[in-house]
Amino acid sequence: MVTIYDIAKEANVSPATVSRVLNRQGNVRDETAQKVLKVAKKRNYSPNTMARSLRTKKTNLIGLIIPDIENPIYPAPVRGIQDVANRKDYSVIIHSTDGDERKEIDTIRRLTAVGVDGLIINISEACTLLVEEIRRLRRISLPVVALGPWHPDLEIDCVSVNNEKGAYMATEHLLKLGYHKVAIIKGPEGNISSRERFLGYKKAMEDYCEPISEGMISEGNFKLGSGYKAAKRLIEKNKLDAIFCVNDVMALGAMAAIREEGLRIPDDIALIGFDDIELANLSRPSLSTVAQPKYETGKIAAELLFKQIEGKLSSGKYYSIEPNLVIRETTLKVKEMTTT
Amino acid sequence: MVTIYDIAKEANVSPATVSRVLNRQGNVRDETAQKVLKVAKKRNYSPNTMARSLRTKKTNLIGLIIPDIENPIYPAPVRGIQDVANRKDYSVIIHSTDGDERKEIDTIRRLTAVGVDGLIINISEACTLLVEEIRRLRRISLPVVALGPWHPDLEIDCVSVNNEKGAYMATEHLLKLGYHKVAIIKGPEGNISSRERFLGYKKAMEDYCEPISEGMISEGNFKLGSGYKAAKRLIEKNKLDAIFCVNDVMALGAMAAIREEGLRIPDDIALIGFDDIELANLSRPSLSTVAQPKYETGKIAAELLFKQIEGKLSSGKYYSIEPNLVIRETTLKVKEMTTT
DNA sequence: TTGTAAGCGTTATCAC
DNA sequence: GTGATAACGCTTACAA
Secondary structure (H helix, E strand, O other): OOOHHHHHHHHOOOHHHHHHHHOOOOOOOHHHHHHHHHHHHHOOOOOOHHHHHHHHOOOOEEEEEEOOOOOOOOHHHHHHHHHHHHHOOOEEEEEEOOOOHHHHHHHHHHHHHHOOOEEEEOOOOOOHHHHHHHHHHHHOOOOEEEEOOOOOOOOOEEEEEOHHHHHHHHHHHHHHOOOOOEEEEEOOOOOHHHHHHHHHHHHHHHHOOOOOOHHHEEEOOOOHHHHHHHHHHHHHHOOOOEEEEOOHHHHHHHHHHHHHOOOOOOOOOEEEOOEOOHHHHHOOOOOEEEEOOHHHHHHHHHHHHHHHHOOOOOOOOEEEEOOEEEOOHHHOOHHHHHHO | OOOHHHHHHHHOOOHHHHHHHHOOOOOOOHHHHHHHHHHHHHOOOOOOHHHHHHHHOOOOEEEEEEOOOOOOOOHHHHHHHHHHHHHOOOEEEEEEOOOOHHHHHHHHHHHHHHOOOEEEEOOOOOOHHHHHHHHHHHHOOOOEEEEOOOOOOOOOEEEEEOHHHHHHHHHHHHHHOOOOOEEEEEOOOOOHHHHHHHHHHHHHHHHOOOOOOHHHEEEOOOOHHHHHHHHHHHHHHOOOOEEEEOOHHHHHHHHHHHHHOOOOOOOOOEEEOOEOOHHHHHOOOOOEEEEOOHHHHHHHHHHHHHHHHOOOOOOOOEEEEOOEEEOOHHHOOHHHHHHO
16 A cells, blocks of 8 residues: 555655645645656555544545335435535445344444544334434434434434425315315325325314314325225225325325226326335336425435535524425326316 | 543543553453442443544544435435444445546545545446545555445445346246236436346347347437326337336336326236336336335445445455336236236 | 643563 | 554654
8 A cells, every 4th residue: 555655755745745735735836746746646545534534534425314215215325415416526335224122222333433524313102212322412412313204302404395385285186176175195194294284284274164074084005905904995985086195105006096996087086195106107008296306315314414514513403305396197187187 | 621631630540541441451450440440330431433433544434425315316325334334333434426526536535534444435427536546445455345336347245126127027027927028218328227127128129039129129318208208109119018228217117108098907918117217106007116125225235335344355256136027007017907 | 923841641672 | 362563555743
């Protein structure tokens, strides 16, 4: 390995000068700088970043902790984070912890030992030990930002999709098209995202003065089959002309159920989902949905992190990302369909 | 930050002893060891890994370079790599380089500067500069393994799915079910994977003495629409009773085309894809396909890397991963369907 | 503008 | 068994 001492010797200067040149600190005669640069290039010099880090207490590394990179929700925000990090000449260390509190804490420990300059965490649940650990990070003033649901007791920056608003938009879209009896297929009671989305749905219905009867609310577990069953139940019980599903997969299940009942989409029942998974665009009819700007979410989280790294104090604020309505075939107005 | 000096002082021993204890090197009286351990725990000591790395030349970091984490092919192998790395107390730094040679080289440089103990690369194409860079890594004897298509001129370990075999299995499956006129929708000429899969198809057809007429070969670009069009062309030109598509997405397109022609799947035309994307199981009828054990691929790559890291010389061998046939509704024999 | 030297927190080589 | 002490490669006062 070639060091600044090697360069220094060959360029007939001191190691300090080499360092100054390489870090463009100025205070160096242009001539000597050129000389150093030339030798460095010739010897294919590349600084030893751990030695540098040991001195400067900066590693140009950030840590990212998520439950599982295999979960299709994550690749996009991860890429967003990578892109802003790499542009700043940072690398990102990624750990999948399966939402296991023990693993999460161990990983945080390991990452701080490595000396990452900042940390982005997707907290599964705010268990007490984990919260304590994150507090510790704040105490040693390590920049941290949370990706995903907010935990108010943690005073850290947080960026998350505005689930309520997205649900509102979806429901309102249905309502504006002239559908009145909009049913909902929601997720398990405990799930935060589902709860937020249900709230948005309710608000829209209220704002448009549409009553929600009990028969219009059905619950699934985010999986295909549960959407299918929930839709069947809905169709049985009630006259309804549209369904909002809190995720696309259940919407796809519902689509199958509706078809089986001999009903047409969107003629008899309009359908809209949430997430904009790839499949939404491939199904027939293609599924209208609410898209989360997932890449953006990661990008913003990273930008917040770098603001902290660059010295700005974190405000412990909640950054809400605006979702987008994606209109496809399952919510085309019948009239519009026949005229086109 | 608490250092071994702090621990040493508080435990009334020398820093050297603390280090010995913490690294379980032995040669330390049990009593003193306990004392040190207690203080370390109490002070919540965690070693500074950059300082350690500076001495030991080991970072417990490995680098991973892929084109794009957002491409659904990658999350699974990435997770495989993470799992074996984390179990060995390693972290993995992941970069998405969009298959851009310049970025790939820069990233390799950066990662070696960081001092990763090994590197896993998914080489898009073996451009000369990149090849040169990888040779350099071998020269400084940094462990490297390639994930994906092999480049024979690079003498490094490589792990990749056996595309030819997978295609053979798919085709043979169709043939064994009694289909004879098996058409293929392949990918762009330049694509290595597609070429390998085409080879497997051809071999199976030959082995079963089925002639391949020109009208049975169609080409797409891996996207949905191209599969649709390719299938239409196929149906027009020829009597065929089955189609093998070199990827699932095109198979889904083909499915739509077949349905539009008023033909039934698998009664009139059987259909099989390659990749086993999530969608394959959700479509109706569900799509038979060839699954690549993607997680396994990453796992094996990482295991090979650690073998190198732990001192075994790399053999520059090609590790071929066996694909699995996933039989679903699009290749059910009609007879079987009616009897069940 | 340049050089000397101290130190970042470890580990490893010696002595004792 | 244990303790000084010298690296590891770099940055940065401080001097010159």
